[in-house]
Amino acid sequence: MPLSGALPDMVSTTDFYLQLQQxxxxxxxxxVELMHTLVTKVMEARGVSAIDGEQFALFCxxxxxxxxxEMRSIHDELTSPDWSCV
Numbered sequence: 913m914p915l916s917g918a919l920p921d922m923v924s925t926t927d928f929y930l931q932l933q934q935x936x937x938x939x940x941x942x943x944v945e946l947m948h949t950l951v952t953k954v955m956e957a958r959g960v961s962a963i964d965g966e967q968f969a970l971f972c973x974x975x976x977x978x979x980x981x982e983m984r985s986i987h988d989e990l991t992s993p994d995w996s997c998v
Contacts, residue, residue, distance in 0.1 A: 944972045 948968050955962060984994070 940973075944969050947972060 948963070948965060951968070952962055
């Protein structure tokens with residue numbers, strides 16, 4: 913996934929920190945543009961409408977907060993409920 917653009921905490925001079933922050937921001941923008949191009953190509957190949965650039969950038973910025981939660985389907989829950997978690 914693209915670089916988030918957030919700079920980790922560190923001890924530094926103000927000038928050096930601002931220069932490094934600008935590098936992180938520019939790298940994040942380039943990463944988002946590249947990802948958006950790749951995703952758009954895949955979506956066009958599958959006949960799906962394009963994603964708004966601002967929404968895609970927001971998604972990329974927050975990808976570090978994404979978790980995958982595995983759950984059973986509603987059918988599985990109704991046909992064989994798991995009462996052990998109650």
